[in-house]
Amino acid sequence: MKLNSIVKFLNKELKIKNIKDISKNGLQVRASENVNKIGLSVDACMDAFKKAKKLNCDLIIVHHGLFWKKQKDVSNITKNRVKFLKKNKISLYTAHLPLDKHIKYGNNVEIFRLLNAKPKELFGGVGYFGYLEDARNLDSIVKELNKKLDTKCKVLKFGKSKIKKIAVVSGYGAPDVLEAIKKKVDLLITGETSHAYYDDSEEGRMNVIFAGHYKTETLGVKALSPLLKKKFGLKTVFIDSPTGL
Ligand SMILES: [Zn+2]
Numbered sequence: 001m002k003l004n005s006i007v008k009f010l011n012k013e014l015k016i017k018n019i020k021d022i023s024k025n026g027l028q029v030r031a032s033e034n035v036n037k038i039g040l041s042v043d044a045c046m047d048a049f050k051k052a053k054k055l056n057c058d059l060i061i062v063h064h065g066l067f068w069k070k071q072k073d074v075s076n077i078t079k080n081r082v083k084f085l086k087k088n089k090i091s092l093y094t095a096h097l098p099l100d101k102h103i104k105y106g107n108n109v110e111i112f113r114l115l116n117a118k119p120k121e122l123f124g125g126v127g128y129f130g131y132l133e134d135a136r137n138l139d140s141i142v143k144e145l146n147k148k149l150d151t152k153c154k155v156l157k158f159g160k161s162k163i164k165k166i167a168v169v170s171g172y173g174a175p176d177v178l179e180a181i182k183k184k185v186d187l188l189i190t191g192e193t194s195h196a197y198y199d200d201s202e203e204g205r206m207n208v209i210f211a212g213h214y215k216t217e218t219l220g221v222k223a224l225s226p227l228l229k230k231k232f233g234l235k236t237v238f239i240d241s242p243t244g245l
Contacts, residue, residue, distance in 0.1 A: 001035050001232045003027075003059065003091055009231060010061075010224075014098040014105070019126075023096030024067040029082055032058040032089045038228055040221040041239040042214055044092060046081060048241040053088045055237050060085075061224060063107075063217050065094025099220040100170050101126035105227065107170035110219035111189060114148050115141065117166060124176035127169030129185055135164040138187065138207055145189070151215040154193050159207035163187045170216040177201050177208060191216035192245060214243045 007027045011017065016025045028044075039057035041048040044066045052060045066078050073079055085092055100107050101122075108127050112119045119128035138161055142153050163186040169176050174194030181204035188206060192213035201208050218238070225236040 001234055003030065003033055003035050006035055006038075006059065006228070006232065006234075007093060010093060010095070013227070014095050014102060016095065016098050019098045019101060021097040022069050023065055023094060024069065025065070025094050025096055025098060027091065028065050028067050028094050029085045029090075029092035031086045032091045035059045035091070035234065037235040037237065039090075039237055039239045040224060041241060042217050042221060043241060043243070044081065044094065045241055046084065048239050049081065049084050049088075049090065051239045051241065052090055055239070057237065057239075058089060059091045059093060060239070061093045061095070061221060063094075063096060063099055063221055065096065066092065067094075095220075097126050099224075100217075102220070105220055105223035107217050107220040108168045110223055111168045111170065111216065114219075115144065115166070119168075123167045123183070123185075124169045124173055124179055127167060127173055127176065127190075129165065129167040129180075129183060132164055132166060135162045137161055138163055138209075141187070141189075142209060145209065145211050149211055149215045149218075151212045153212075154210040156198065156201045156206070156208040156210075158202045159205050160186050163207070170220075171213050174208075174210075177204065177206055180204075180208075181206050189216075213245055 039052040039060040117132045119130040123129040167185045172192045173190035174197040180188040193210040
């Protein structure tokens with residue numbers, strides 16, 4: 001399959017050009033004209049690239065890419081990564097916020113799906129708030145997330161114990177605790193922990209689950225797999241490079 005066809009399809013499907021982002025989304029490294037196998041990964045790091053090479057991928061699609069606005073590559077790390085991709089003929093495609101926000105394949109919508117809940121409205125820029133089917137205990141939600149995301153949630157239990165209205169912001173959504181308090185949600189689920197928002201959470205009586213930045217953002221790239229298989233009949237593989245954070 002031609003790389004250009006895949007890029008064109010993804011740009012349209014993920015509305016790459018419509019969403020403002022500090023990430024330079026879309027095709028970031030062109031190193032293969034034809035694609036037979038696609039690697040799906042969270043971060044554009046050397047570990048993922050090496051695994052992609054071993055798995056014979058000629059395209060890798062990531063959530064966190066190599067190029068960001070106002071970026072300075074003072075350490076040459078980015079340069080070395082690009083060199084590796086070019087040498088091994090692996091192209092790189094990035095979808096950052098478009099893959100958080102997407103109503104079909106986004107990280108956040110996927111977390112709602114995981115909890116059998118329905119997103120209602122946008123929240124915190126690219127997240128959503130919505131409702132669980134039935135009110136349930138905070139502890140049972142933590143247990144389910146630990147199991148389904150293969151993670152170990154950190155929890156701030158400052159709100160109600162029965163949860164119905166939830167907000168979900170994958171990755172780093174700790175600052176959105178303020179919006180969660182304002183919108184009277186029962187629980188904010190996000191990824192990365194934050195010392196800075198501990199006191200606000202406590203004083204605003206907000207429950208917060210930190211399920212891990214990496215783990216909450218594996219879902220969007222994984223959700224692209226059936227889509228790419230169906231559209232192009234291509235082989236895809238999830239490349240796991242966990243950070244534990
Ligand atoms: Zn992220």
